[in-house]
């Protein structure tokens with residue numbers, strides 16, 4: 001990953017300052033330099049990308065995707081829908097794939113389901129700009145059919161790279177496909193929803209219903225609200 005020159009310069013200045021400080025302590029006869037450990041909550045996860053570099057790192061992932069033809073979904077797409085939002089988000093929403101509007105606008109969740117997702121985000125006292133939103137497959141399946149297993153398997157590594165850059169505390173998977181793809185399970189969303197699970201890298205995953213499903217089945221909104229309240233509680237509990 002590229003390191004911008006000014007950050008490199010800043011890092012060199014910090015090292016030089018530290019060197020001067022250690023030298024001064026030595027001259028004073030001190031053999032050790034007292035340092036205070038940051039509180040556990042502030043410690044970066046091992047391998048975490050510093051916040052100022054996340055935007056560039058996500059751009060690198062997008063560049064890697066390129067004008068992708070790795071699966072058959074490329075044939076009918078107008079745009080690759082990479083993902084949008086805060087590169088340093090603590091909460092990421094993941095759907096299955098773009099619909100017609102999303103394909104046209106190259107942005108996830110901008111149609112009716114997207115408007116409902118926006119309201120769901122606001123209901124937990126957050127703004128769309130604070131979270132990150134992406135899909136498992138980045139190209140629209142024809143006629144909004146379900147993404148197929150091999151298409152999801154081909155595209156999933158890019159979502160995983162996005163998550164590795166962002167390192168959110170929580171991922172809220174929307175619907176069966178994103179939940180099954182991320183958790184590597186065949187269980188249905190009705191069984192999986194409402195319970196946090198943890199990925200290998202420590203990210204917590206809360207599966208809930210897809211907003212499109214909620215538009216068709218409004219009686220399920222109450223369960224989705226319960227899931228979101230758990231997300232809100234967890235979001236507020238930690239860094």
Ligand code: SF4
Pocket residue numbers: 065068069070071072073074080137138139151154155
């Ligand atoms: S869905 Fe993913 S893997 Fe398939 S063509 Fe689009 S970007 Fe490539």
